[in-house]
Amino acid sequence: MITVENAVKDFRKVIKQPGLKGSVQALFKPGYQVVHAVNDISFEVNKGEIMGFIGPNGAGKSTMIKMLTGILYPTSGNISVAGYDPQKQRQQYVQHIGVVFGQRTQLWWDLPLSETFTVLKEIYQVERREFEQRMGYLNDVLDIAPLMTSPVRTLSLGQRMRADLAAAMLHRPKVLFLDEPTIGLDVVVKDNIRKAIANMNKVDDTTIILTTHDLADIELLSHRIMMIDHGKLVYQGTLNDLKDKYGKSKKIEFVISDINQPIQQLLSDRFSQRGIECSVDQEKGTLIYDRSIPSALILKELLELVSIKDISIKESDVESIIKQIYLAGDKYE
Amino acid sequence: MSRIKAYIPFSKGGFLTAIAYRTHILGFLVGELLFSFIMYYLWKTVFANTGGTLLGFTFSDMVVFIFLSNATRFLIHSEATYTVAEEIVEGSISMRLIKPVRLDLSLMFTDLGGTVLTFVLIFIPMLIGIEIYRYFEFGVWMISPVRILLFLFSASFSFLVNFYFDLCFGFMAFFLKNLWGFSILKQSMVNFLSGSMIPLDFLPKIFADPIKLMPFASISYTPVMIFMGKYSGTALISAVLLQVFWVIMLYVISSLIYTIAKRYLSVQGG
Ligand SMILES: Nc1ncnc2c1ncn2[C@@H]1O[C@H](COP(=O)(O)OP(=O)(O)O)[C@@H](O)[C@H]1O
Numbered sequence: 001m002i003t004v005e006n007a008v009k010d011f012r013k014v015i016k017q018p019g020l021k022g023s024v025q026a027l028f029k030p031g032y033q034v035v036h037a038v039n040d041i042s043f044e045v046n047k048g049e050i051m052g053f054i055g056p057n058g059a060g061k062s063t064m065i066k067m068l069t070g071i072l073y074p075t076s077g078n079i080s081v082a083g084y085d086p087q088k089q090r091q092q093y094v095q096h097i098g099v100v101f102g103q104r105t106q107l108w109w110d111l112p113l114s115e116t117f118t119v120l121k122e123i124y125q126v127e128r129r130e131f132e133q134r135m136g137y138l139n140d141v142l143d144i145a146p147l148m149t150s151p152v153r154t155l156s157l158g159q160r161m162r163a164d165l166a167a168a169m170l171h172r173p174k175v176l177f178l179d180e181p182t183i184g185l186d187v188v189v190k191d192n193i194r195k196a197i198a199n200m201n202k203v204d205d206t207t208i209i210l211t212t213h214d215l216a217d218i219e220l221l222s223h224r225i226m227m228i229d230h231g232k233l234v235y236q237g238t239l240n241d242l243k244d245k246y247g248k249s250k251k252i253e254f255v256i257s258d259i260n261q262p263i264q265q266l267l268s269d270r271f272s273q274r275g276i277e278c279s280v281d282q283e284k285g286t287l288i289y290d291r292s293i294p295s296a297l298i299l300k301e302l303l304e305l306v307s308i309k310d311i312s313i314k315e316s317d318v319e320s321i322i323k324q325i326y327l328a329g330d331k332y333e
Numbered sequence: 334m335s336r337i338k339a340y341i342p343f344s345k346g347g348f349l350t351a352i353a354y355r356t357h358i359l360g361f362l363v364g365e366l367l368f369s370f371i372m373y374y375l376w377k378t379v380f381a382n383t384g385g386t387l388l389g390f391t392f393s394d395m396v397v398f399i400f401l402s403n404a405t406r407f408l409i410h411s412e413a414t415y416t417v418a419e420e421i422v423e424g425s426i427s428m429r430l431i432k433p434v435r436l437d438l439s440l441m442f443t444d445l446g447g448t449v450l451t452f453v454l455i456f457i458p459m460l461i462g463i464e465i466y467r468y469f470e471f472g473v474w475m476i477s478p479v480r481i482l483l484f485l486f487s488a489s490f491s492f493l494v495n496f497y498f499d500l501c502f503g504f505m506a507f508f509l510k511n512l513w514g515f516s517i518l519k520q521s522m523v524n525f526l527s528g529s530m531i532p533l534d535f536l537p538k539i540f541a542d543p544i545k546l547m548p549f550a551s552i553s554y555t556p557v558m559i560f561m562g563k564y565s566g567t568a569l570i571s572a573v574l575l576q577v578f579w580v581i582m583l584y585v586i587s588s589l590i591y592t593i594a595k596r597y598l599s600v601q602g603g
C-alpha cells in the first residue's frame with residue numbers, strides 16, 4: 001500500500017548571531033544551517049496494517065507524514081501510496097486519504113460542526129445516501145451526533161478530536177494518517193479515540209499510519225512500529241520483536257514482611273553470582289534477571305529465603321526499552 | 334473545472350469571513366470614500382482652471398471616473414497574496430493541500446465569496462450614487478443597461494487578471510518567509526499603473542501607450558472606460574481581447590511559478 005524508498009527531507013534553517021551585529025548581518029548575508037529532518041528512511045506498509053511512528057520531539061515524524069500526504073516534497077527519494085505519487089498527483093491522491101494533525105483542525109471554527117460535514121460532502125463528492133450511512137457509522141464509533149449543532153470553537157479538545165477524526169474518515173479513505181491523534185487528551189478520551197481507530201481499521205480495512213510519543217497508543221494499536229530519532233530509522237518491527245530483542249530482562253518486585261532480617265545480604269549471597277541484580281529499599285525489594293531464567297525457579301528460592309507480603313513479576317516495559325535504544329543512538333552520534 | 338460544485342463551499346467561507354469582517358470593510362469604505370472626495374476636490378480645482386474639458390474628459394466624466402474606479406477596485410479585490418502568505422506562516426496551508434481541490438481555484442472561490450458581499454454592499458450603492466449624480470448633472474437619467482452589462486463582462490476579466498497577478502505574488506511566499514514589503518510594492522504599482530488614480534490617457538502618450546498594454550490597465554481602467562463610453566466598437570473589442578490575453582498569460586505564469594515554488598514549501602509545526 002505504501003512504499004517509501006530512501007526518503008530525505010532537508011530544511012534550511014536561518015541562523016542568526018545574537019545582538020545587533022547579528023541582526024544586521026542576517027539582513028545582508030543570512031547564514032543557513034541544513035537540518036536533516038528525515039534522513040534516508042525506507043519502509044513498506046501493507047494494506048490494512050496499522051503502523052506507528054514513534055520518536056521524541058523533533059525526530060522527524062511530522063515531516064514524514066507531510067511527505068506521505070503530499071504536502072512537502074522530499075529532497076530526494078521515492079514515495080508511493082495506493083499507487084499514487086503523492087506530490088505529482090496530489091489532487092487525485094488526496095481523494096483517497098484522510099489526515100488528522102493533532103495540533104490543527106480541519107473543522108470550520110466559527111460554524112456548527114454539521115457545516116463542516118456538509119462542506120466535506122461537497123468537496124469529496126460523497127453521494128447523499130452514502131453520506132447518511134457514513135454519518136451513521138461515524139456516530140456509532142465516535143459519538144458525534146450530540147456535537148453537531150455546537151460551533152466548533154466551543155468543543156472541548158477531546159470532542160474536537162473525535163470530530164476531526166470523523167471528518168477525516170467521511171470519504172472512506174484507503175489510508176488514514178494521524179499525526180499525534182491523542183496529544184493533550186485525558187486517559188478516558190484517549191482510550192475512546194484508540195478504540196475508534198481500531199474499529200475503523202477493522203471495518204473498512206483502512207491502512208493507518210500514526211505518529212505518537214505516547215507508548216500506549218503504540219501498544220494498543222500498532223501492528224508494527226518504526227522508531228525514528230534524529231531523522232533516522234532506528235528500529236522497525238513488531239512490538240514483540242522489540243521486546244525479544246531489547247527487553248532481555250524481567251523484574252520481580254516484592255514487599256517484605258519482616259524488615260529486621262539482613263535481607264540485602266541474604267539476597268546478594270544467593271543471587272549475585274548468577275548475574276541477578278538485587279536491591280532492597282526499606283520493605284521494597286527488586287530482582288532483575290535475564291528472561292531465559294525461569295521465573296518460577298527464582299520465585300521459589302526467594303520465598304524460601306525471606307518472608308514476603310506481596311509480589312509481582314514484570315516484563316521490562318517498552319518505555320525503558322525505548323529509552324535504551326535512544327541512549328544507544330545518541331552514543332553513536 | 335467540471336467539479337465547480339466542490340468549490341462552492343470556499344465561496345461560502347469567503348462570504349462568511351467577509352461578513353465577519355464587515356465593520357472592517359465599512360471602515361475601509363469610509364476611508365476610500367474620503368479618498369474619492371479628496372480626488373474629487375483636487376480635480377475640481379484642476380478643471381476650474383481649464384474651462385470645461387481636459388484631454389477629452391469633462392468634469393462630470395472625471396467624477397464618474399473617480400468613483401467608479403474606486404468601486405471597481407473594491408469589486409475585483411483579491412486576498413490571494415495575503416491568504417497564501419498567512420497560511421504558510423501559520424502552517425494551515427497543509428489543510429488546504431490535503432483537500433482534493435486545485436489551489437488556485439480554491440483561493441479564487443474564496444475571493445468570489447467576498448466579492449458577492451462587496452458587490453451588494455459597495456458596488457451597487459456606488460453605482461446608484463453615480464447615476465443620481467449624472468441625473469442631477471444632465472437633467473436626464475443616463476442609465477444604460479448595455480454599458481452596465483459590458484462593464485460587468487469586462488470587470489470579470491479584470492477580476493481574473495487581478496487574481497492571477499496576485500497569486501503570482503502569493504506564491505513568492507513559498508520562497509520568502511516575509512512578503513510584507515513585497516506586497517506593499519505590488520499594491521502601489523497596481524494602484525498607479527492600473528489607472529485608478531489618474532486616467533492613463535492623461536499621461537504623455539509615450540508612457541500611456543505601453544502602460545495600457547501592461548496587465549494593470551486590464552485591471553480597472555478598461556471596464557471603467559467601457560462604462561463611460563470612452564471605448565466602443567473595435568477599441569472596445571481589442572481592449573477586452575487584451576484582458577483575455579493577460580488572463581491567459583498570468584494564469585500560465587502563476588502555474589509556472591507554482592510548479593517551482595511547491596518544492597520549496599516548508600511548513601512549521603505539527
Ligand atoms: N519548516 C521547517 N523549517 C526548518 N526546520 C524544520 C521545519 N519543520 C521541521 N523542522 C525541523 O525538522 C526536525 C523534525 O521536525 P518534525 O518532523 O516536526 O519532528 P516531530 O514531528 O518528530 O516532532 C526538527 O529538528 C525541526 O526543528
Ligand SMILES: [Mg+2]
Nearest residue numbers: 061062602603
Ligand atoms: Mg510532530
